[in-house]
Amino acid sequence: MELYRVIELIKTDPPDGGGEGSWWKYKIECGVVADNRICGTREGSRDEVEDYLKKMLDAINKRTFGFQSQRLRHAHSAPRYLPVKAVLGKGQRMN
Secondary structure, X not given: OOOEEEEEEEEEOOOOOOOOXXXXXXXXXXXXXXXXEEEEEEEOOXXXXXXXXXXXXXXXXXXXXXXXXXXXXXXXXXXXXXXXXXXXXXXXXXX
């Protein structure tokens, strides 16, 4: 399952000082969270930029799903909150 995906990849002008190669503008969107986008530009052939984006998306999606599955594994084994004594410390009181 992919949480993040490329929604746009178009050829664009090079940025100032960016050289004369081919430049591509991309947009990546999170399928779950509205208005959560990553935008950028990359120099190279279309194939090179697509390979770069694939590697980046794989890393982002693995990190996101890894975090979620880690949370699920520990959801039942760890308390949802710390006891008041653990937070305040010995001899302290809530105001």
